[in-house]
Amino acid sequence: MDLNIGIISLPIYLILVVLVTVLTMQGEVKSDAPMMIAVLVLGGFTCAEIGKRLPILHHIGAGAIFATFIPSALVYYQLLPAPIVKSIVDFTKFTNFLYIYIAAIIVGSILGMDREVLIKGFLKIFVPLGVGSIVAGAVGTLVGTLLGLGAYKTFFFIVVPIMAGGVGEGAIPLSIGYAAILGQPQGDFFAQVLPPVMLGSLTAIVFSGILNFVGKKYPHLTGEGRLQPAGVGEDLTSLNTDEKVSTVDITAIAGAGLTAIVLYLLGVMLFHLIGLPAPVAMLFLAVVAKLASAVSPRLQAGGLVVYRFVQLGMTYPLLFAIGVSLTPWNKLMAAFTIPNLVTIVATVFTLMATGAFIGWLMRMYPIETAIVNACHSGQGGTGDVAILTAADRMQLMPFAQIATRIGGAITVTGVLVILRWIT
Template sequence: MDTRIGIIPVPVFVLLFALLAGFTYTGDIKGDISMMIAVLVIGGFTCAEIGKRIPVLRSIGAGAIFATFIPSALAYYKLIPPQIEKSIIEFTKYTNFLYLFIACIIVGSILGMDRNVLVKGFVKIFVPLALGSIAAGVVGTLVGTLLGLGAHHSFFFVVLPIMAGGVGEGAIPLSIGYSEILHQPQGDVFAQILPPIMLGSLTAIILSGLLNYVGKQYPSLTGEGRLQPAEHDDMDSTREEVASETGGPMDVSTVAAAGLAAITLYLMGVMCHRLFGLPAPVAMLFLAVLAKLTSAVS
């Protein structure tokens, strides 16, 4: 049980795989949450584990690359049983669990930062970040225009999606915002912006892996993920510190309350969209930063 594939103990993995094979053979794969958790966990962590075990490539993020591209290839070449593919599509479409993922990852990332670091780090990197973003937008748009894609399409459907930051944090929220503005199905918009994001993400993963390798060879060149010297994240606190600050240990109810806080911020973003037309994920991002800066959340 201590040997795992991703987060799955090997005996559980074998049993789950056999069960899913049996359900598939009998045509009894359904889109309920318990079944889909098993399907997605088995598929995702298997692909990631393959990538993590390949020499050289594992050092440049092969786990994330394989978890992204192998399922796409399997679906394209019709190697996934139709009932499994249909159930996954229906589950993703009708449960909108991606919204929960977006809420947790954005709110968790913002609230997990040290407040002082957030303020000082933002001031420190604002100018180079702004100038770099402008330069990237201009150069990318010009190249796309010269290649015949047009300035509008190049900027909004190639450059901006790549700059948005990956699939979960970038493509999905961006496609939701685009679909609301353009009055098009979110899936159609997502299909348009995903290919350039995949290319951009692949490039970013490879370059990040190379930078990570250089950082390990020459530690003086890296801050080990810290924006400033001697900074710390709020999440670095020990259990004893958390207990002294909150008056009790970190228990299940505390985690549940945190999850509900993230969902509440997302629903506030949805309300902002109804009132002001601002896409919900964008509004949620601003609200999370505001909550952090004002210490509204312990």
């Protein structure tokens, strides 16, 4: 019972394999919560365990990569039973549990931060993010042009989609804007911008995994999830310490979980009122609550437990669901041409390297600022989860959401203005 596959005890794992197999053969695979918990936990931790046990590759986030992209390939090659695929797609679509995950991670990580660190971090992170985006855009466009892709195609259809903020918040509004300005079908543009989004996210996952390995070799370059060194009087106790969560009562944990949901629903309401994306609105509400000391220390400690539970128990199942339902394997493979690959890698590398350099100049930890910048090239919220999992820096989720949501929105808006101006 003490041998585990991820969080699953080996005897329970074997029972789950038999149960899921038999229920699939009997046509009893439903999209309800009990069945989906079993299927996603089994699939997610199996794929992650394979990645974590591979030599060399386990150092660069292979667990997160495998948990996301193996199920995508299994669906494309029809190696995953159709009833399971349909149930996972329905469950992911209708429960929207990606946002439950992000809500718990953001609220837990923000409540666990020191107030001064939170203020300074939020103000400072925009500098490496902004400079990195500009430099990466220039370098990526230059590389693509030199490889014969043309400056126009490289910039608008490779470089910009990478930094647009994912699929729902990036590729879709970008393709709609392109269609309106250029007078062509939106579907054609969406098919062009989707592969760079996905491949850029994969590149960011790999680079972030490498940075995690580098941080272990050169610990002076990393704060292990903290953006900047501690100053006088700052308490930068890591979220990964167990002392803060060992004495928390159950009601505080339940209350913190509900607090996260309430903040997310307030974000949804703000989205309908002023158009601010719900995760971003929730992020700012959590920051305001922290800065105003509106959440008691007891609930803050409960938030840390919720954070730890979600991080350890839900990450790989979530990535497995994303791989099945939101990651089309054929679109990813369509981008695997040498000029595209080189351009995408150059763009993401420049974005992260510039972030690391600017962060170092600003006396922040270069590995952390590089990873936050990597999230600007991620596949939306799903990419943030995979990138931070590969980097083992889930505490950076609030800053990752800034890079993805706000950075992506600014990118899409600015590029559409430029395109209309030059057309």
